[in-house]
Amino acid sequence: MSKNLVIVESPAKAKTIEKFLGKDYQVMSSFGHIRDLAEKGIGIDFENNYQPQYVVSTDKKKIVSELKKASKDAEMVWLASDEDREGEAIAWHLYEELKLKSENTRRIVFHEITKEAILHAIDNPRDIDIHLVDAQQARRILDRIVGFELSPILWRKIRPSLSAGRVQSVAVRLIVEREREINQFTAEATYRVSAVFKSFDVNHKEVELKAELQQRFTSKEEAQDFLEKCKDAQFSVDNIVTKPAKKSPAPPFTTSTLQQEAARKLGFSVAQTMQVAQRLYEAGKITYMRTDSVNLSDLALGTSKAEIISMAGQKYVHIRKFNTKTLGAQEAHEAIRPSYMNAHTVEGSSQEKRLYELIWKRTIASQMSDAELEKTSIYISISGIQHQFIASGEVIVFDGFLKVYLESTDDESDAENESLLPAMKNGEKLLPEEIVAQQRFSQKPPRYGEAGLVRKLEELGIGRPSTYAPTISTIQNRLYVEKGDREAYKRDFNVLKLKAGKITDKIKIENTGAEKSKLFPTDIGLVVTDFLIENFPDVLNYNFTADVEKEFDNIADGDIKWTASIDKFYKKFHPIVEDTMKNSERQVGERVLGTDPKSGRQLSVKIGKYGPLAQIGTVEEEEKPVFASLRRDQSIESITFEEALELFKLPRQIGEFEDKVMTVAIGRFGPYIRHDGAFYSLPKTDDPMKVSTERAIEIIEEKREVEKNRIIQTLGAENEIQVLNGRFGPYFTRDKVNYKIPNGTDPNLLTLEKCLELIAAQPDAATKKKPFGRKTAAAKPAREKTPAKAKPKAKVKTKAKPKAKK
DNA sequence: CAGTGAGCGAGCTTCCGCTTGACTT
Numbered sequence: 001m002s003k004n005l006v007i008v009e010s011p012a013k014a015k016t017i018e019k020f021l022g023k024d025y026q027v028m029s030s031f032g033h034i035r036d037l038a039e040k041g042i043g044i045d046f047e048n049n050y051q052p053q054y055v056v057s058t059d060k061k062k063i064v065s066e067l068k069k070a071s072k073d074a075e076m077v078w079l080a081s082d083e084d085r086e087g088e089a090i091a092w093h094l095y096e097e098l099k100l101k102s103e104n105t106r107r108i109v110f111h112e113i114t115k116e117a118i119l120h121a122i123d124n125p126r127d128i129d130i131h132l133v134d135a136q137q138a139r140r141i142l143d144r145i146v147g148f149e150l151s152p153i154l155w156r157k158i159r160p161s162l163s164a165g166r167v168q169s170v171a172v173r174l175i176v177e178r179e180r181e182i183n184q185f186t187a188e189a190t191y192r193v194s195a196v197f198k199s200f201d202v203n204h205k206e207v208e209l210k211a212e213l214q215q216r217f218t219s220k221e222e223a224q225d226f227l228e229k230c231k232d233a234q235f236s237v238d239n240i241v242t243k244p245a246k247k248s249p250a251p252p253f254t255t256s257t258l259q260q261e262a263a264r265k266l267g268f269s270v271a272q273t274m275q276v277a278q279r280l281y282e283a284g285k286i287t288y289m290r291t292d293s294v295n296l297s298d299l300a301l302g303t304s305k306a307e308i309i310s311m312a313g314q315k316y317v318h319i320r321k322f323n324t325k326t327l328g329a330q331e332a333h334e335a336i337r338p339s340y341m342n343a344h345t346v347e348g349s350s351q352e353k354r355l356y357e358l359i360w361k362r363t364i365a366s367q368m369s370d371a372e373l374e375k376t377s378i379y380i381s382i383s384g385i386q387h388q389f390i391a392s393g394e395v396i397v398f399d400g401f402l403k404v405y406l407e408s409t410d411d412e413s414d415a416e417n418e419s420l421l422p423a424m425k426n427g428e429k430l431l432p433e434e435i436v437a438q439q440r441f442s443q444k445p446p447r448y449g450e451a452g453l454v455r456k457l458e459e460l461g462i463g464r465p466s467t468y469a470p471t472i473s474t475i476q477n478r479l480y481v482e483k484g485d486r487e488a489y490k491r492d493f494n495v496l497k498l499k500a501g502k503i504t505d506k507i508k509i510e511n512t513g514a515e516k517s518k519l520f521p522t523d524i525g526l527v528v529t530d531f532l533i534e535n536f537p538d539v540l541n542y543n544f545t546a547d548v549e550k551e552f553d554n555i556a557d558g559d560i561k562w563t564a565s566i567d568k569f570y571k572k573f574h575p576i577v578e579d580t581m582k583n584s585e586r587q588v589g590e591r592v593l594g595t596d597p598k599s600g601r602q603l604s605v606k607i608g609k610y611g612p613l614a615q616i617g618t619v620e621e622e623e624k625p626v627f628a629s630l631r632r633d634q635s636i637e638s639i640t641f642e643e644a645l646e647l648f649k650l651p652r653q654i655g656e657f658e659d660k661v662m663t664v665a666i667g668r669f670g671p672y673i674r675h676d677g678a679f680y681s682l683p684k685t686d687d688p689m690k691v692s693t694e695r696a697i698e699i700i701e702e703k704r705e706v707e708k709n710r711i712i713q714t715l716g717a718e719n720e721i722q723v724l725n726g727r728f729g730p731y732f733t734r735d736k737v738n739y740k741i742p743n744g745t746d747p748n749l750l751t752l753e754k755c756l757e758l759i760a761a762q763p764d765a766a767t768k769k770k771p772f773g774r775k776t777a778a779a780k781p782a783r784e785k786t787p788a789k790a791k792p793k794a795k796v797k798t799k800a801k802p803k804a805k806k
Numbered sequence: 807c808a809g810t811g812a813g814c815g816a817g818c819t820t821c822c823g824c825t826t827g828a829c830t831t
Contacts, residue, residue: 009824009825010825010826011825012826029825030824030825031824031825031826032824032825032826033823033824033825034824036822036823036824037821058817059826059827060825081824085823086823086824087824089823089824090824090825135822139822139823140821140822140823142821142822143822143823144820144821144822146820146821146822147820147821147822148816148820148821149819150820150821150822151819151820152819152820154820155818155819155820160818160819161818161819161820162819162820163819163820163821164820164821165821165822166818166821166822167821168821168822229813278826282826290824290825334828353821443818463822463823464823464824466822466823466824466825467822467823467824470822470823471822481814526808547807569827605813608811609810609811609812610810610811611811613810613811615811619811627810627811629810629811651809665808665809666808666812667807667808667809668807668808669807669808669810671808672808674808679807681807764815
């Protein structure tokens with residue numbers, strides 16, 4: 001047995017460190033936190049000064065007993081969890097749970113995984129900082145109280161299984177408020193004037209010059225008036241200004257910036273980025289991927305420098321130390337960077353390659369020289385008019401870091417590449433080829449994408465690198481927020497053009513407003529957010545986290561006791577919880593839209609048990625109300641009176657076929673025709689409001705034809721194998737399990753033997769049936785989640801496989 | 807696989823932050 005046991009948080013880290021330390025050291029990993037507040041109940045003893053009830057998590061039992069055993073055999077235990085609040089708490093929990101003794105326990109910290117850093121840490125051990133641990137306990141208990149007292153109010157007042165929390169509720173609030181800003185936004189139109197001139201450069205060569213008017217006009221009349229005056233005006237170069245400019249590289253990646261750039265440049269979702277990064281990390285290709293620091297180790301700076309020199313030369317090197325400006329950053333790790341700067345790429349999947357190369361470029365670029373530019377503006381005056389046209393261009397004098405990498409922006413509008421301008425001289429006359437005044441509209445605020453939301457949360461100091469991706473998943477899994485696209489709509493805009501002395505006036509059409517993979521609030525998200533803001537404005541405040549973080553800092557400094565801090569919060573918070581539970585009404589987000597012209601009864605929308613609905617009449621009236629579900633693309637917040645009324649036109653009868661009526665309606669899976677107890681989906685191209693009797697019969701017959709052709713053949717003594725035509729081509733089935741037919745095999749010629757052979761070759765087909773994870777649940781088109789039977793809490797733990805016993 | 811909009815009441819759901827797991831359409 002080794003004399004020394006070192007415990008770190010991550011197994012990949014343990015592996016690397018073990019190499020640095022040699023034989024006398026055994027390095028093990030705790031896999032993060034080993035214990036937490038009891039899972040059922042609140043896990044806090046309110047009668048006893050908020051005493052926390054800690055329990056070893058079920059999935060950590062094994063590792064804890066292994067650690068316990070190893071620690072008994074060791075002469076010295078080194079607790080080397082991360083140097084931040086959570087890491088300190090992990091060290092303390094280990095100390096307590098493993099029943100370590102202070103005389104043979106040491107706490108060490110390092111924030112980069114290099115041999116020097118680790119040896120230095122070993123030489124400079126310290127004790128566990130109990131104040132910092134207390135700050136973590138306060139954080140943990142506050143989050144538990146907020147989450148476990150707010151959520152049950154939502155179950156009672158809105159819908160079961162909902163959740164609220166310090167982080168997720170604010171994340172949803174951001175989406176909700178942005179959506180409302182967008183709804184309230186009215187586009188303002190201005191006229192932007194651009195021109196194309198013909199002229200001669202200093203060498204008397206004919207050149208073309210594009211320029212834009214500094215001034216924008218707010219009305220058509222002004223724009224027309226301007227063009228009118230341009231008819232007889234003289235244009236000439238008034239002034240040429242050239243100034244140097246420079247661009248500096250962005251700092252190396254943190255979790256948040258990596259997620260943003262991977263989304264913009266590679267189209268990755270936040271979760272996808274983290275999965276791919278995890279694989280690179282485990283393979284030893286990059287440093288740790290959950291970090292808020294932009295710091296690079298001296299080792300990394302040195303190897304970057306060498307790499308840049310060999311690649312581009314000394315003048316491209318500019319070693320920089322970036323400062324982390326992020327609110328509440330704990331900087332327990334380095335920035336995300338390649339482990340070896342001389343590896344420009346890696347082996348692996350294409351996703352891994354692309355992400356790695358992005359990290360490599362960003363890291364290298366961060367240590368390269370500024371790019372030097374020259375910006376030129378040519379000012380063009382117009383006789384008789386005060387306004388000026390400006391042609392602007394940009395030339396790269398020295399590329400510097402741009403040789404390798406340029407950070408993207410979310411804003412696509414300034415994508416127009418400015419380029420080199422012709423060399424001209426003052427006073428040069430210009431002939432207008434055409435001058436165009438084009439109507440432009442101000443832009444709506446953009447909806448958040450996943451990575452954009454992460455950036456905003458980080459800016460507010462809410463959440464941590466390890467929780468950004470899970471938070472984004474949670475608010476989608478709870479159906480507070482949906483990721484979706486918005487199709488472009490057509491918009492008219494006005495174009496006035498002056499050409500050859502004549503002004504033309506045209507209306508053109510543009511496609512605008514298209515959005516992809518953006519976050520939209522659902523009706524439930526809106527109702528929950530409004531309810532929480534009304535009753536718990538403090539917790540929903542964007543500064544709540546920042547404020548409690550200050551409090552935690554005070555605890556960490558030893559200025560206040562954590563229990564006093566929690567007590568102060570709880571005494572204020574809990575009475576509001578009680579009051580809200582008792583006195584507030586059920587929240588259904590009801591909106592009264594008007595009166596149904598046919599019946600004279602009230603038309604309203606609200607959230608029903610199965611999702612948003614429209615209703616004619618009220619329950620108080622003697623006659624029962626009539627209901628209709630909202631369509632998936634409609635929301636109780638924005639639906640209009642007319643749209644709601646329209647919903648009641650379905651189901652509608654559309655004549656008879658084979659002596660049975662046909663009805664059209666919209667169900668969970670979209671529009672369908674019902675006939676004689678059977679359902680026939682309506683193709684997207686058919687409008688359920690307009691589909692004719694003839695067309696409906698056609699659809700029914702088509703489906704029957706497909707059904708008829710479904711069975712290709714049956715095999716086996718009891719026809720237990722069926723070869724069928726499916727949506728994705730032929731396949732065969734046995735015992736409700738589907739099997740693939742290899743390409744090139746004629747399904748008509750399949751034999752029983754061949755099928756059995758194929759079944760044997762696809763052993764996982766039977767186990768594949770059940771989709772795994774929540775991904776499918778969230779991706780389901782259904783507005784209402786199928787009330788998936790709560791999995792019995794049974795211990796599905798895989799019984800110790802033979803390999804566990806040696 | 808597509809109706810719903812509530813009737814006994816049983817029992818469940820939930821937070822944030824550390825870490826990886828074993829596998830799919």
